[in-house]
Amino acid sequence: MNSLILRTAVRAMQPVLLLYSLFLLVAGHNQPGGGFVGGLIAAAALALYAIAYDASSARALAVVNPRTTLGAGLLLALLSGTMALGAGRPLMTGLWVDVPVGDGYFALGTPLLFDVGVYLVVVGTTLLIVLTLVED
């Protein structure tokens, strides 16, 4: 689409949207957010870029092929569940470690990995669909 307004707006919004999507991903466990929303916002950002400019620029911006992102996300989600098997617990048990940060501690766990996997799947699928339609 050949609109100067759209291009400028998209240019300005890109970094904000992408950063915000990452923020939502990480903050999701304790506040509204999570992998699904984060992935959608990242995908929306890249989709807007594809519409304002063209699909190949969006692909270059995404760096990784959407299909690879999709597959990597699924694999990561599955692996986060099998890590529990390695520790002798049933499949999909959440394993947590407490990382000391300053005064208190920060809880890191396999559900976060799962959420990242969900994020990647959503980004990959949405990008795959949007770019396929744009290139058509």
Added chain:
Amino acid sequence: MLIAVLAIFALAALAPLLQPRLPERWLAPVLAALPAALVVYFLRLPIPTVDAWEWAPLLGLRLSFAYDGLSRLFALLITGIGTLILLYAGPYMHGHPRIGRFYLYLLLFMGSMLGLVLADNLILMFIFWELTSFSSFLLIGFDQHLPQSRASALQSLLVTGGGGLALLAGLVLLGMAGGSFEMSELLTRGAEVRGHPLYLALLLLILAGAFTKSAQAPFHFWLPNAMAAPTPVSAYLHSSTMVKAGVYLLARLSPVLAATVPWHVLVGGVGAVTMVTGALLAFGQTDLKRLLAYATVSALGVMTMLLGLGGEAAAGAAVMFLLAHAFYKGALFLVAGGLVHATEERDITRLSGLRRAMPLTAAAAILAAISMSGAPPLAGFLGKELALDVVWHAPALAGVLSAGTALASALLVGVALAVGVQPFIGAPSPAASHAHEGPPGLWLGAVVLASAGVIAGIFPWLTIQPLVGAAVDAVVGAPVALKLTLWHGVNVALVMSTFSLLAGVALFTQMPIARARLARFTPFRFGPTEWYRLSLNGLFRTAAVQTRLIQSGYLRRYILLTVTLTVSLVGVTLFIREIPLSQGATGIRLYDAGIAAVVLLAALGTVMARTNLGAVAALGTVGFGMALIFAMFGAPDLAMTQLVVEALLVILFVLVLYDTPRSAPRSRMGTRTRDWIIAGGAGALMTILVLVATTVQLEPPVSSYYVDQSVPAAHGHNVVNVILVDFRAMDTLGEIAVIALAGVGIHALVRLRPGRTPS
């Protein structure tokens, strides 16, 4: 045991990666090292061993493996012959560009077959069963560019896969009837299963699976066509291992299912018919591999028939026959491949006099042929004698069965001589002019297997007695005193086998005439192959007709059909069941009413908008109104997701509609009225459903548990997210898999439209 199976799968995945990095001569021996090591492992693994891994105990899921005499016999066959086949495949497929893939598929098969015979859980065994069908499909169709290969592969997959479907149903019924899906427990509950009302149904279904896999009549036609595969595949899968999976299943489930009238009649009967059919059909063939394929069909029939007769003696005969058959048939297939490799000729009428050019192959072939003919002192004789003895002492139809067995034996003697002896005697034919013995990999397997047949035959008590004995114990379900000797005294079995041997030699000398006579003997014009072809064509034609009727290609038709059907079916159900609606709304706040009004107006705007883009904008407003409703009811995650999804939808709509005309043509008044009615009905239905849903409570709510446990157990304050990624992570895993599939599907559908070049 789990690690053994997984190791083979891991090696399979590595094979295509190793192929470019290793010199070609070393690839096969390196790969063959693992199966060879496993042979030693299985020899040393004590009987019985049980190995179970509970990976999801709350769901009752465990990977359980059990090792007993029967599994040991099969595991040794699979790994031992597999080693020889890998060494054979190297020089046979010399220079093939896709040999890495070949090894991948072959090792994939080996792992699946091994898992099949080791699995203790019925469902686990079924998964490996289907994996063997799948890898067989890949291997048969390996020469993808040949239409014959593709058709044969498809045929094998359809036949064995269809049987597999029946088998799954049968196994589920068996698990329900016996109260457990673990075979070790089922084996102790045989009486319960046999007396269960579902016994006949589950027997028929399981037999369907076993008969299709082991090429019993009338499902035998896929096996000769599977000879389109490269010879290592034919020697491994379609003679020594995969086709025996059905026999394995029958043997394994004998303690549970056998010794009833339906079992005797069905298993024994089908086995006997297959035995004779296979032998008759074999005799009329001239292609090396098809000859052996039909002979394998007949041999499988013998094993099935023996299992059908039941009893200790029959079990012993079946196991001995199975072992001897693996030795001689594997050797003969390898010889056949060696002959084809050396002379490029597959027709036995054109092969002769190769003994000087290929002496080692000739020796192996002649020994294997003698074993197949059931002549002493080789292993085949042991198996044949036991079988004839059992058949003669059968409780019913002993005369008929004995005559059939003798006839089949005679014919198979002819086949054995035709494949194993004839190409090597006499004057060298034109095809033999450039023949020579190949590299060791090509004749090693045949020599080893043929020698095994000799040694096992002459010294059974030293070599194979413990192996066979333990297997028979497993089949019968109790220890059996089995004695394998060469000399049983002069009895009817000896007389019958002498007669069939002499008759076979006589048939062989008259082979061309006999073959011509047999070829004209086709009682059934409409054999199973015809039925298969007709059913396949019928399926395609029905699909075409049905697609033309229902799938018109217009989106509005599909939506009309879907909505109308849903509204009528659900509406009628609600009406009949008279489900109470909730008591009406109380305490409607001003902004609730305001948002509802906005959504309604926007919906009206979508329908009445003048331009397409205007309609899209109104549709977006509806979505944003929904997001506000979610926010009002205290669901911020939901509201955020709805907002982003709506924004994306609007963007996508704008993208798609941007280059189309500004407004779509209006439909006629009559059509619009119809559409209004249906749409109104759908809206009314959804309203009623929501009012109904708030009054229905099927189970006590779990939400309180999640809210309580969210922070202590899952370290998270956002209950919604915690449910998604922790408490109900399995469901989410399924959901993202579906999302991924949908994305891939859309991509494929858009890219593969006719007229476009796929990227």
